[in-house]
Amino acid sequence: MQVIWAEQALLPEGWAEHVRIEIAADGRIASVTARAPREGQAHAVILPAPANLHSHAFQRAMAGLTEARGPAVGDSFWTWRQLMFRFLDRLDPDHVEAIAAYVQMQMLEAGYACNVEFHYLHHRPGGLPYDDLSEMSSRIAAASARTGIGLTLLPVLYQYGGCDGRPLAPGQIRFGNDPDRFARLVQGAETALRCLPADARLGIAPHSLRAVSPEGLAAAVAMARGPIHMHLAEQQAEVDEVMAAHGARPVRWLLDHAPVDQDWCLIHCTQMQPDETQGLARSGAVAGLCPITESSLGDGIFDGLRWQAAGGRFGIGSDSNIRISLSEELRTLEYSQRLRDRGRALLARPGASTGRVLFQCAAQGGAQAAGRLAGELRAGLWADMLALDGAAVDLAGLRGDSVLDAWIFAGDDRMVLDVWSAGRHLVSGGRHRDHDAITAGYARVMQQTRDML
Template structure:
């Protein structure tokens, strides 16, 4: 890839706006140095945002679980709807759904996605001829769309803290430790600048303690990112207390070497002590505000976590929304509703809410992804977003107001151009493959709906 230089009036670098026609140089898909000049690509240029939690297949069921059932609906009733929907999806379907999703992510400003992937086998757990078929479908989808992928195959072994077997619908998800390690060993050698592989423990209820210990002791597990769902629902906390004698995050911190390689997804229900310990561990809290609201999960103790020095990132999870703007906006708005105060995430006088949210989520998302994408420094992958100079929403906005206006001024898309790995993936709000990808997606969804 040839050497190229780009410039902006305001460049988000070192967690703040750099002012005065600042430039970056790109070569072989990475930033190589600061540049004094170069092609002016926009007024406001930001690093791309990592999406640290995705279940790609769920994009196709967004909006299909909003009709009330015979009793009170909850995460657990939603889960049965999701299981039924997942039953018919094969590798070709998954590729079409994921490619559509990843195109949407790019257009929204996500340039890396952590795919928490547990739909491994065929219906009722019948293996595909290639045990990695579903994983490879996601790899191909990310390649087709042009987004960076952190593929997180999921270890899923039991149906609850009591060790019950997987239900018939859950058998598609299941591996024993040996099968799971074999899958990792197949995928890890495939890594490159646009593909990272990590470990996902579905949850404490789905991975017994001895299996967790065995997996984390294997050679393949020593350097990979580790993600886990945890403390999302009150019922999960109660079951963990009953079966393991501790709250989920407390138990994990006591029984694993949790550090900056770990991402704890949701971690919604924390005690004050767990909040401080999680922050001190260096692990990332993976927050998915739109999904957590959609499922009625609850609210993460955000202010206390930030005050304790915690690290966080955002994900779109079930994809009822595919927008970093909406995730960050509702991360703040949820706190305003529960505390009845404004500007909660800004912990000091004159601090910008938008800048704080972007800075926090960028850093945590890069850690969770295991990819150097958090800025424009030499060696980082060349990912960037160009905001729309022409939008009236950014009229008369300087660097002091740009990110606040980006996040809090309405629903008109402001991400005009997107670069990933030194290549333009979105230009003037359009992805080159969007029509072809949407056509394939529509065909799959229409067939699934008719089944």
């Protein structure tokens, strides 16, 4: 039994002082008691640690390498995607495991307790499967075993190069499966997760309406025994392609043809009309927002105010992992709303500041999207927690919501001192317990791959 004590902690009902948290041997919170005497490990501020609900780990190794304009008149998501395809064509399983471990370590040091990995790099260069069909899934699981982060693994079904059913292009061939082979891959991924603690989860991810047929989507949904994630309405060209092929915009088609509910997480949703925003919010699905990547790729701005007004839930992911920063994702989300609507504190609610709304929504929505019993400091849930540095100059003396506002809008993730994932104390003093060795392994991979772009 671990005992954690906090001068102040954010509980489901609001802020409380002198909070004693007991963590049971199985990694769950055994009890939470406010106004308790000081004992155990003492911290200034304890918060529920969110899940990072959308990641493509391997893309971290190309962060910062795609900022030069290409020969095309206009650079865009689509030209970036071609660079990504060229890069991944040389990555082998050892590379992927080392990159994933580094990404997961950075997530933990940023304050995330869980990695939801949207995993589509399945096969060898050229598309030939590995002898173990789920080799790459096993490497993501091995990285999680090393870093200790909670893992929700989402093997991705990717069938086609577009809505017209055209074959996968050379850069996509490593992703491809038909539903039957995908079912076998999912079984192998489930086996790979057995080496991990009990909080690991398996989900399903039909990639997008561009990459799966309606029949493939139905087959993937039928396999699901947990979370279902899917890219949706990210780019205008995608909207136009789906409209031409299916006679409806992506969100409307999905709501009309799939059993979208609280098990679903739809990623990006930056190209929605008002009625689509309201309809998707009412379905109970989580909007998986990745503001740093969406800014980097010029995707557009999520309609956060309309989503919030319709009762929608959202969570935060690092997607391309160009920068892994929990506080910056939240700040960028709010600032995008301000830039579009020319206002301030737009996502705040009566009685809850902007920082509090952003953080609590990300924690609760991320847990739902991960299929993880977490997101709050409450008995019976996994002990996913983070401690902030109360002595940081921008946090010193602050109470309640002001702590979150200062961290998100005036500070950065250097204020994160400690992180627990399902009770595993993985970050202390701002550093992961295996920081140096994981970083060295990643550096070796980078030396081998810098010439790939």
